[in-house]
Amino acid sequence: MNWFQREKDLIFQTYRRQPLVLVKGRGSWVWDEKGARYLDFFSGLAVNNLGHCHPAVVRAAAAQSRVLGHASNVYYTVPQIRLAGELVARSFPGRVFFSNSGAEAVECALKIARRWGASTGGRTDVISFQNSFHGRTLAALTLTGQEKYRKGFDPLVPGIRYAAFNDLESVRRAATKKTGAVFVEPIQGEGGVVPADGDFLAGLRVLCDRNRWLLVFDEVQCGLGRTGRLFAFQSYGVRPDVLVLAKALGGGLPMGATVAARAAAALLGAGDHASTFGGNPVVCSAALAVLKVMDPKFLKSVARKGAILREGLEKLRDAFPGRILSVRGAGLMLGLQLSGPGGALVDALREEGLLANCTQDTVLRLLPPLTVSEAEIRAALRTLGKVFAICWNNRLQTIPC
Ligand SMILES: Cc1ncc(COP(=O)(O)O)c(C=O)c1O
Incomplete structure (x- = not known):
């Protein structure tokens, strides 16, 4: 063939x-x-x-598929709750929304950012970075600060401005009265494997706190052990308000997760967001096995x-x-x-x-x-x-x- x-x-x-x-x-x-x-x-x-x-991941996924493969989020399932507990325990106090990919996890973070902005006086705009990559759905694509990916897909999502990576002054310049959140990869992956400077991330944290902006870290590529810490932000000592994960989380099965501090997570209530497959028991069991290995x-x-x-x-x-x-x-x-x-x-x-x-x-x-x-x-x-x-x-x- x-x-x-x-x-x-x-x-x-x-x-x-x-x-x-x-x-x-x-x-x-x-x-x-x-x-x-x-x-x-x-x-x-x-x-x-x-x-x-990996034998532990294969075993966990196979065992769960024999017991309950899918149930939907209309019901409670144990692996999902356990996995959320594990993620929160190992990142920061908050709640988790499960989806199926990095772009979806970014979308969830953007919806939180819009609500955050609306709840703080209409500051619904977002700053992301030149050379960033956040995925291919329309909103994630708009956040992506690379023209070559966005070309020909106008009209894109409004309210997103790009600052220069590792340049706090540029963030200050990009900010307006309507800014409410900043999305950043601690290490830009598709942008050419470019780590954020420690001072830059720490400075972003200070700027976000001062202005009540939400700080969102996209660790879809650099998270989950890649840097030698479970999450890249841990080596910077700078904690985000929202953490976006995907890729390695499901051990090869499709999974995205958006971890948000409690106040941010509370902005999405019943009916505000959903995913049919998100947090499916098989993927969550595989992810639990992944996290167990990453001690x-x-x-x-x-x-x-x-x-x-x-x-x-x-x-x-x-x-x-x-x-x-x-x-x-x-x-x-x-x-x-x-x-x-x-x-x-x-x-x-x-x-x-x-x-x-x-x-x-x-x-x-x-x-x-x-x-x-x-x-x-x-x-x-x-x-x-x-x-x-x-x-x-x-x-x-x-x-x-
Ligand atoms: C940092 C980052 N965010 C988001 C995404 C999008 O993830 P997905 O392809 O699972 O939608 C990627 C994919 O490469 C990525 O590297």
């Missing part, structure tokens, strides 16, 4: 896919339909934080392995001056700022058995599973070194880099 052709015929052509049909995954590895094996430093775009088919010892190991990967990448930066400009990120969310487009490198890495991707065209992004072993990190570093040498030292003319 020519799956590439079938896909072209049958699926909206909205994805620029890499030419691989994946059929199996285990731990840090995936296999294609021809049986070739790849070391996965992409992790389904920061979803497979526990690697592929303090596990998170420490992420920080340790992140340091090993970063050190190796910094050596590569030094070995290829002028090609790798910098190494950025935190924990196991790292990016190499290249001096030019990295698409051909991604292809060459794949041909050498390593999966990664490029964001912002020139940032090679590495998102290994948090369960990756030190030996796998060293293997990935060897492959990176080999491919950089082939491409940039032009040792092998066959790879078009």
